[in-house]
Ligand SMILES: Nc1ncnc2c1ncn2[C@@H]1O[C@H](COP(=O)(O)OP(=O)(O)OP(=O)(O)O)[C@@H](O)[C@H]1O
């Protein structure tokens with residue numbers, strides 16, 4: 001039987017675009033046109049389900065979806081029996097407790113007896129228990145930051161990224177209780193065929209991610225500068241060195257971490273590097 005890997009991604013929201021791009025950058029084509037809830041890839045054995053993010057861990061636990069992408073916050077909150085396949089590095093945010101800006105705050109003990117509105121009762125409950133605080137958790141499913149201003153709760157516990165939503169609702173962050181990024185979760189009992197398809201996807205993701213942090217560098221220099229320039233480019237284990245038409249000149253080619261390049265650019269020029277080109281790399285296969 002020709003197996004197909006069922007992949008659950010958020011239909012629309014903070015995870016959607018990066019989740020879809022992840023698969024597209026891996027060369028997996030599919031149509032995610034408006035209103036579509038399911039799509040089959042035209043060039044890879046995969047089928048996509050477009051869902052609410054909160055539902056994804058349950059689908060993956062039941063094996064209705066083979067893998068899914070959610071925030072770690074949702075993964076921990078839903079506490080489903082799934083494998084943690086891979087952290088993905090996007091949709092980074094934190095889960096924080098916030099109180100009205102006009103109020104003072106000394107320590108977590110001040111939350112004793114207070115009511116806190118949140119969509120994350122499990123994570124918040126664990127935090128309060130670990131800190132020996134008893135508070136009333138008021139569970140609501142969205143627009144949490146409005147709660148103190150309408151008298152629904154004394155404090156909130158919600159996702160923060162830039163802090164803009166807290167600011168515009170007159171709140172200040174007082175405790176960071178969880179840090180999150182997107183994670184790929186998987187059904188624990190995949191068939192060997194499906195595991196094989198997943199391995200192909202993971203291989204492609206690694207190739208794309210590796211390439212993102214690195215650049216292909218080409219520079220020209222006089223032959224006598226080669227040794228010094230090699231020392232300045234830590235990633236340059238075995239650069240390709242090609243003779244130029246001009247006698248005594250070479251072109252050096254290598255792949256380096258982008259960060260190393262910026263740290264050494266001035267020294268490279270001082271060492272005699274000229275005509276430096278820094279090019280993006282699309283994929284890196286080892
Ligand atoms: N402002 C933000 N910056 C970065 N990541 C965020 C931000 N807000 C949320 N996230 C992350 O993205 C996930 C999805 O956020 P989103 O706001 O789209 O969820 P939602 O409104 O619950 O969506 P759905 O309609 O699918 O239930 C969150 O669980 C969190 O991991």
Ligand SMILES: O=P(O)(O)OC[C@H]1O[C@H](OP(=O)(O)OP(=O)(O)O)[C@H](O)[C@@H]1O
Pocket residue numbers: 014142143145158159160161162163164165166
């Ligand atoms: O610190 P900030 O950068 O302001 O981000 C935090 C906000 O982002 C998310 O909501 P989103 O805007 O995704 O809307 P939602 O409430 O509809 O999920 C989250 O629920 C916060 O409200």
Ligand SMILES: [Mg+2]
Pocket residue numbers: 052053054
């Ligand atoms: Mg949701």
